[in-house]
Amino acid sequence: xxxxxxxxxxxxxxxxxxxxxxGTAKFDIEGEGAVMMDAAGARAADEAADVTLSxxxxxxxxxxxxxxxxxxxxxxGKLKIDGDMGMAMKLAAVLA
Numbered sequence: 586x587x588x589x590x591x592x593x594x595x596x597x598x599x600x601x602x603x604x605x606x607x608g609t610a611k612f613d614i615e616g617e618g619a620v621m622m623d624a625a626g627a628r629a630a631d632e633a634a635d636v637t638l639s640x641x642x643x644x645x646x647x648x649x650x651x652x653x654x655x656x657x658x659x660x661x662g663k664l665k666i667d668g669d670m671g672m673a674m675k676l677a678a679v680l681a
Contacts, residue, residue: 597627
């Protein structure tokens with residue numbers, strides 16, 4: 586497992602701790618691995634999810650750091666979304 590995935594799990598668990606996120610989502614980080622998020626929190630895993638968000642490591646880190654808005658990343662093609670768009674929007678609100 587990569588350092589980027591490990592860091593993502595820590596940051597996402599902090600963001601999810603105070604959020605009401607009731608679905609399943611997966612961040613697929615190109616060349617690094619995947620992070621699953623659900624009501625229990627975030628963990629390094631690659632499982633089926635309601636929505637899968639794919640991006641390169643740089644874009645993903647920028648979203649986590651709050652430097653890039655997830656919606657802007659999607660609109661500019663840096664973030665790809667496959668699955669439930671409503672769940673993606675809920676997740677974007679958690680990450681903001």
